[in-house]
Amino acid sequence: MFIGYARTSTAEQEAGLEAQRRDLATAGCEQTFQEQVSSIGKRDQMEAAIAFARQGDTLVVTRPDRLARSVADMLAIMARLEAKGVALRVLSMGGAEVDTNTPTGRMMLTMLGAVAEFERALMLERQREGIAKAKKEGRYKGRAPTAQAKGADVLAMHAEKVPPTEIARRLGIGRASVYRIIGGASRGA
Incomplete structure (x- = not known):
């Protein structure tokens, strides 16, 4: 059985959630778990999807960042799934799919997760630099309390x-x- 998991970080990203649901349905997911929560928050529906999965099932996500917040997190999730005999399939990998049923698929997912984690670190670094520059110029107001x-x-x-x-x-x-x-x-x- 293909089990889908869709996640967006905020409730304002309804179009993104809908696109994920559509892609998961197209991929043949019979059951889809979805939530709108930050990756650093408690992901109850992800946990429910993993608990629901049985040996021989495949958990399907559209992108690795919808499932995990870091390479370590991805590897931990993959280990949990593997212990249950559940495969992981990622749909949007530059036109290709990654399936952890194969050693090559597991390696590719780990490498792509590392790249995604690196990109996020660079984005946060640029954000911090921009905030520091805005503060120095007296333009930074911060988040409204x-x-x-x-x-x-x-x-x-x-x-x-x-x-x-x-x-x-x-x-x-x-x-x-x-x-x-x-x-x-x-x-x-």
């Missing part, structure tokens, strides 16, 4: 005795941010 903008809502709910975890859930902010806002208000900050 989303939790602080909801401070009044946090304090109002806290006054109504809503638990901090529930406040965080309702407002879509981190629990630590809720405690920071409440603590700042109690200190008179």
